[in-house]
Amino acid sequence: MTSTAEPELGRSRKRKEDARLVTGATRWTDNMALPGMMHLAVLRSPVAHARITSVDTSEARRMSGVRAVVTGTDIAADQGSLPCAWPITEDMRSPQAPPMAVDTVNFAGEAVAMVAARSAAEARDALDAIDVDYDDLPVVLDVESAAQPGSPLVHTELGTNRSATWTFDSAEAGTGGDVDRALADAEVRVERTFRQQRLIPAFMEPRSVLVDPTSEQITVYSATQVPHILRTMLAMSLGVDEHKIRVIAPDVGGGFGGKLQVTPEEVLTFLMARRLGCPVKWTETRSETMVSAHHGRDQVQRLALAARRDGTVTGLNVELLADMGAYLRLVTPGIPILGGLMFNSIYKFDSYRFTCTNVFTTKTPTDAYRGAGRPEATFAIERMMDELAAELDMDPLEVRRRNWIDRAEFPYTTVAGLTYDSGDYEAATGRAEELFGYRQLREEQARRRQRADTVQLGIGVSTFTEMCGLAPSRVLGSLSYGAGGWEHAQIRVLPTGKVELVTGVSPHGQGHVTAWSQLVADRIGVPFDDVEVLHGDTQISPRGMDTYGSRSLSVGGMAAVSATDRVIEKARRIAAHMLECSEDDLEFSAGRFGVRGTDRGTGISDVALAAFTAHDLPEGVEPNLDAEATFDPENFSFPHGTHLCAVEVDTDTGEVRIRSYVCVDDVGTVVNPLIVEGQVHGGLAQGIAQALFEEAVHDEDGTLTTATLADYLVPTAADLPEFTTDRTETRATSNQLGVKGVGEAGTIASTPAVVNAVVDAVRHFGVDDVRMPCSPQRVWRAIRGVRASSETAPEAGGGLGSMETGGFAGSEGDLR
Amino acid sequence: MIPAPFDYIAPSTVAEAVSALEEAGEDAKVLAGGQSLLPVLRMRMADPGVVVDLGGVTALRGVREEGGSLVIGSMTTHHDVMRDPLVHHHAKLLAQTARTVADPQVRHRGTFGGALVHADPAGDLAAPTLALDAEMVLAGPSGARVVRASEFFVDYFTTALDPAEVLVEVRFPMFTGWSAHYEKFNRVAQAWSVVGVAAAVRVEAGAIAEARVGLTNMGSTPVRALAVEQALLGRPATPEAIRHAARHATEGTSPVSDAGADIDYREHLAQVLTGRAVTAAAGV
Amino acid sequence: MPRITVHVDGTTYTDDVSARTLLVQYLREHLGRTGTVVGCDTSNCGACTVHLDGQSVKSCSVLAAQADGHEITTIEGLSGDGGQHPMQQAFHDNHALQCGFCTPGMIMQAVDLLSDTPEPDDQQIREGLEGNLCRCTGYQNIVRAVRDASRRMRAGAEAEHTGETPAPRSAEERTAQPTGGQS
Known part of the structure; x- marks a missing residue:
């Protein structure tokens, strides 16, 4: 046995975060209570589109414990407009977005009044005593008709429901040919329209905000992914001095993009706390989450693909209608654009055009949800590749092989103008085929078809890539994004040799504390347990762009690495002085500076102590080893992978069961395999849920009918299969670590794999699409060839879900 | 909240x-x-x-055998019903059904009588209760009365119980030696039944001697599939014969279209699932 | 206002509570036992799962008044001695949590599952956890953790003969126990 420590990079460290979480010693925002704290409850519009004709709060004001009842009119002058940081075009139409409706409500769930009371119960009781009169306006629900001239308008002052149209054309950009010509000359054309249903992020911790105005800085605790962005945006939109606001994201229970937001309730709680001069806490119920936290996806995708008979794709035209909902939230308009450069995926298409029209409807606003634009793009192109394979009677993997970028061709600039730095689609696909038993399953499929089995087997393929590591600030600028994409880190080496790493990313389940400890321990050569990772408080972590878009490791991790380099640089000078040698004579390894060719040396903690005592430092050297660094990537990173799914479809009932799921992902260098695997599992679950279970459904009045977890079908353990995961590894060249990002991969890749498998299972009945979610009823109808097939009323309920009748899933048992 | x-x-x-x-x-x-x-x-x-x-009325809890009936106290939990040896022996269908109700935590608290009185058409326990021809014992201001299951379920979330009445217990004839199966079809594990079929059969010399079939969520109340029961009588216990009889499953039903399923799909499911439930019950 | 006496994680509390107070609100707001959390309002998520007289219940679906005279164990009292229960260790060792919000309820339900079914197969584990939602993990590592805990707890049960650790209760003992308090 040698004393050499196992390298930290690539090691499956168990998480530091867990000890508190498994014992319940947690700091969720709702766990906190401050002296004199008031509880805030928000009254929400039950109607989707109406003029508010009167709000009577007189009875509520008189109720026990009620300190204040506030309406939109009361705060109209103070509340500002919620920020949208991504004006995708110069002429984008953006309505005022008041945190609380003043005279018009534009979606069911919009805040119309709020109550601050001594207890949460009293605040809730008072909501029932507020009387609001609404004068109905026409609802605007369907994105396609909303985009037509003559549609009733969501925001009359804009004169249209179209917010903006964003285009990319390879012929104009000089990155490829003319799509129209490719389509005109095509030997084979495939045209399809896909519906990306509306999803609800459904993070497990409901949102909560606690604002404490009783110190020099107003402190905002919020269950947010983006404490830094929140602080800046609160300051900008409310006109409060930024240095007078401190934002803390304590333990945050999941986000998936759903907490990448500056929410109405954050602003409202802030305003109420300032008004009352005491701490105020708002915690939502799940039913509030469902209607008021932003939704995701919701696009109509019209695609036309041109190909030659040999399977070579020559052009792709994409036309999107993206449903914004009623307002443009933080990055709402940019979400579909994030997919705009990804429809060509891993393929070498000659020509490409993307046109996206963003459209307002009277529904909950949409915004980022895991993958944000890229799952939509990946779904569409992977479905199209399977459809092309079917059209040509070719194996779907073979069609992909004929089009993908060969491993020898990297770096490769795509028809969308992105430069993919590295990848090896052959390796990932080969490994996936092997693990899956692709041949054997194809044979079984053939046998079942021949026997006309009730249960048919389908095999679905998804070879995906994504652009992540958001993002190079210059690129974000060129896409009109309102901020940069850099990340910041600071390292403090304490006198005893322990290390504090301050990071600008804001983890909420990703395990950054563990992974960043590994990074720092590895670079500085201190034990893993000697590193403390600090984050999520603007007073502790002054600069950061927070966590989303699989950016934390490839951008934030790199900032930490750069900071360690500076620490070592500073320490080297002091060590050389201590050892009375030249800096060039020192070699640094495993936390120790050694003098080359001797056994003399000193450890980093001795150097830290020497710096602290400062008794004998070289001229001009400050008495610490602390350093900070900001990293701004040159390019996105491009993880990829091959996902293969086998489903069994019960042709009698339409029920789909996932028989096996294999994915081989290439996310570049891996810091902690345990965490990476966990990210893949969770991503797969969410992507599969889109394919089979989840859909946010509105009735004809614009009421969300899937407004509880009884009606919105988040899968349980019993509904999901065991996944087989593996990895191949090609280093990213865009960062020193070689990492690519893994947070969204599973979600992006899995949805088309599952739907392709479902369609494959029943294609011999003449089925060429099943709308998501592929519910048993939809699959059954598709098989039956019932014309209404996938276009029947959206369905999602497993529960009766009917508020009038009192039906609730998962609960039976009261007398009367 | x-x-x-x-x-x-x-x-x-x-x-x-x-x-x-x-x-x-x-x-x-x-x-x-x-x-x-x-x-x-x-x-x-x-x-x-x-x-x-x-919760404090302890007399309402427990399962017993009395006067040739199996008696389930209204406050007996789903968990206890599915584990009770008497239930297993004399009314296996109830045990089979109880284990499909909701989830383990809910089954620890939720009660047999509570579920029946709630009378949610998607609730699972009403169909087997009806199929097994139970009697409901109600206590009210003017004393006790007995209502047959077929008259107990009146409409959506409505039973024959008067406002001041309490369901005391449910009495079942003995189905000793019958085999049973509850076929539940739902979207995710937690969800209510889109359609459910409760089937109990007595097989004698390879033929179906007696059969009881109840349907969940095929109308505003549970439905007893009498036509299926009739069609099964004396038929060989084979998948083909059972499937044939199961075609009658839609007779007497009045399903609605809702977020879970449209009428035609529900009717189709009722037939398919009836076939499966009876086949599983018959063990063929 | 009902007066209740409950035993929570080894401590006895007597309080006047308003009738509408849910057990989970009582635990969090009156007793400061914030380890147990609320994730939904329809009883679907299971995040609030605690043990009532040794059986798992969703504490959002029990009134505090109904807990009068009963024993409640929460995630904070699960290990008893301030260390970690084998299930808590197994969740850590198998990376069975990410954000950790569902974890207390998931662990409490998993412990209940093993006391009912000490050696569950994967399907039994998945079905035993069907009343608990997790959005982060895809459940795979949770299933692993429960499998792992099952092994450890059985090993622990054997070790009990040497007088070291308490054995998990067998299914028989378990069903023979009075289940007082459930309605």
Whole structure:
């Protein structure tokens, strides 16, 4: 046995975060209570589109414990407009977005009044005593008709429901040919329209905000992914001095993009706390989450693909209608654009055009949800590749092989103008085929078809890539994004040799504390347990762009690495002085500076102590080893992978069961395999849920009918299969670590794999699409060839879900 | 998440419960296991002034054999019903069904009687209760009365129970030696049944000697599939014969279209699932 | 206002509570036991799962008044001695949590599952956890953790003969126990 420590990079460290979480010693925002704290409850519009004709709060004001009842009119002058940081075009139409409706409500769930009371119960009781009169306006629900001239308008002052149209054309950009010509000359054309249903992020911790105005800085605790962005945006939109606001994201229970937001309730709680001069806490119920936290996806995708008979794709035209909902939230308009450069995926298409029209409807606003634009793009192109394979009677993997970028061709600039730095689609696909038993399953499929089995087997393929590591600030600028994409880190080496790493990313389940400890321990050569990772408080972590878009490791991790380099640089000078040698004579390894060719040396903690005592430092050297660094990537990173799914479809009932799921992902260098695997599992679950279970459904009045977890079908353990995961590894060249990002991969890749498998299972009945979610009823109808097939009323309920009748899933048992 | 205020009464006998209900009138709700009532209260979809908790009425809990009947106390939990040896022996169908109700935590609290009185057409326990021709024993201000299951389920969330009455127990004829299966079709594990089929059969010399079939969520109340039962009588216990009989599953049903399924799909499911339930019950 | 006496994680509390107070609110707001959390309002998520007289229940669907005279164990009292229960260790060792919000309820339900079914197969584990939602993990590592804990707890049960650790209760003992308090 040698004393050499196992390298930290690539090691499956168990998480530091867990000890508190498994014992319940947690700091969720709702766990906190401050002296004199008031509880805030928000009254929400039950109607989707109406003029508010009167709000009577007189009875509520008189109720026990009620300190204040506030309406939109009361705060109209103070509340500002919620920020949208991504004006995708110069002429984008953006309505005022008041945190609380003043005279018009534009979606069911919009805040119309709020109550601050001594207890949460009293605040809730008072909501029932507020009387609001609404004068109905026409609802605007369907994105396609909303985009037509003559549609009733969501925001009359804009004169249209179209917010903006964003285009990319390879012929104009000089990155490829003319799509129209490719389509005109095509030997084979495939045209399809896909519906990306509306999803609800459904993070497990409901949102909560606690604002404490009783110190020099107003402190905002919020269950947010983006404490830094929140602080800046609160300051900008409310006109409060930024240095007078401190934002803390304590333990945050999941986000998936759903907490990448500056929410109405954050602003409202802030305003109420300032008004009352005491701490105020708002915690939502799940039913509030469902209607008021932003939704995701919701696009109509019209695609036309041109190909030659040999399977070579020559052009792709994409036309999107993206449903914004009623307002443009933080990055709402940019979400579909994030997919705009990804429809060509891993393929070498000659020509490409993307046109996206963003459209307002009277529904909950949409915004980022895991993958944000890229799952939509990946779904569409992977479905199209399977459809092309079917059209040509070719194996779907073979069609992909004929089009993908060969491993020898990297770096490769795509028809969308992105430069993919590295990848090896052959390796990932080969490994996936092997693990899956692709041949054997194809044979079984053939046998079942021949026997006309009730249960048919389908095999679905998804070879995906994504652009992540958001993002190079210059690129974000060129896409009109309102901020940069850099990340910041600071390292403090304490006198005893322990290390504090301050990071600008804001983890909420990703395990950054563990992974960043590994990074720092590895670079500085201190034990893993000697590193403390600090984050999520603007007073502790002054600069950061927070966590989303699989950016934390490839951008934030790199900032930490750069900071360690500076620490070592500073320490080297002091060590050389201590050892009375030249800096060039020192070699640094495993936390120790050694003098080359001797056994003399000193450890980093001795150097830290020497710096602290400062008794004998070289001229001009400050008495610490602390350093900070900001990293701004040159390019996105491009993880990829091959996902293969086998489903069994019960042709009698339409029920789909996932028989096996294999994915081989290439996310570049891996810091902690345990965490990476966990990210893949969770991503797969969410992507599969889109394919089979989840859909946010509105009735004809614009009421969300899937407004509880009884009606919105988040899968349980019993509904999901065991996944087989593996990895191949090609280093990213865009960062020193070689990492690519893994947070969204599973979600992006899995949805088309599952739907392709479902369609494959029943294609011999003449089925060429099943709308998501592929519910048993939809699959059954598709098989039956019932014309209404996938276009029947959206369905999602497993529960009766009917508020009038009192039906609730998962609960039976009261007398009367 | 916070119920509206109410008064809480915790009687320890059925008589006390009945008089509390009588006094409170229409403003009272009975709390059994609370697994439907509490969500309803939390969401403020109901706003009773008085909640009468039967949790302390110990006489309502437990399973026993009495006078040739299997008697299940209304406050017996789903968990206890599915584990009870008497239930397994004499009414296997109930045990089979109880284990499909909701999830383990809910089954620990939710009660057999509570589920029946809630009378949700998607609730699973009503169909087997109807199919097994149970008698419901009700206690009210003017004493006890017995109502047959076929008259107990009146409409959506409506039973024959009067406002001041309490369901005391449910009596089942003995189905000793019958085999049974409950076929539940739902979208995710937690969800209510889109359609459910409860089937119990007695197979004799390879043929179906007797059969009981009840349907969940094929109307505003549970439905007994009498036509299927008839068609099965004396038929060989083979998948083909059973499938043939199962075609009658839609007779007497009145399903609706809702978020879970349209009428035609429900009808189709009823037939397919009836075939599967009976086949599984018959063990073929 | 009902007066209740409950035993929570080894401590006895007597309080006047309003009738509408849910057990989970009582635990969090009156007793400061914030380890147990609320994730939904329809009883679907299971995040609030605690043990009532040794059986798992969703504490959002029990009134505090109904807990009168009963024993409640929460995630904070699960290990008893301030260390970690084998299930808590197994969740850590198998990376069975990410954000950790569902974890207390998931662990409490998993412990209940093993006391009912000490050696569950994967399907039994998945079905035993069907009343608990997790959005982060895809459940795979949770299933692993429960499998792992099952092994450890059985090993622990054997070790009990040497007088070291308490054995998990067998299914028989378990069903023979009075299940007082459930309605």
